[in-house]
Amino acid sequence: MRIALVHNHYDEAHLAVVIEEMKTLGAPVIKAVWMECYGHWAALEGCHRIRAAKALGLTPEIDEVEYSDDPCDVDGMTVAEVADRSRESDVIEFED
Numbered sequence: 746m747r748i749a750l751v752h753n754h755y756d757e758a759h760l761a762v763v764i765e766e767m768k769t770l771g772a773p774v775i776k777a778v779w780m781e782c783y784g785h786w787a788a789l790e791g792c793h794r795i796r797a798a799k800a801l802g803l804t805p806e807i808d809e810v811e812y813s814d815d816p817c818d819v820d821g822m823t824v825a826e827v828a829d830r831s832r833e834s835d836v837i838e839f840e841d
Contacts, residue, residue, distance in 0.1 A: 746804065746839045747785035748777065749831035750792045752819050763797040772803040776810050778828040787831035789817055789824065795837055804839045 767773065773794035777786035786807055788795060798805050814823045 746807075746841050747836050748775070748795055748805065748839065749780070749783070749785045749787045749834040749836045750795060751787050751827050751831050751834050752790060752792050754792060755796075756793070760793050760796055763793045764800055767794070767797045767801055767803065772798055772805055774806045774808050776808045778810050778812050778824060778831075780812075780828055780831055783832055785831065785836055787828040787834070789819060789827055799837050799839065804841075 773791055775786075775791045775795060776789045778789065780787050789810060791805070795805055810824055812825055812828055814825055817824045817827045819827045
């Protein structure tokens with residue numbers, strides 16, 4: 746499984762905290778849009794949780810969001826606008 750980090754905010758100190766929390770909580774659930782044209786999920790949230798899961802050898806669970814013009818919490822854009830940016834994003838690969 747491939748997940749594109751569309752929301753690319755990153756902070757090492759926050760990542761360290763998330764990794765410690767995930768050791769107890771387990772794999773995260775991430776809202777994402779399937780982008781068939783790129784062969785990856787475009788994550789609408791959770792860039793630190795996705796990185797933490799990779800560091801711990803966990804595979805995130807996907808809560809699929811439909812590609813649409815619905816509002817999204819990323820920079821005031823729609824789901825479609827955010828998902829379309831995934832082609833330019835860092836992609837993290839997980840075992841299926």
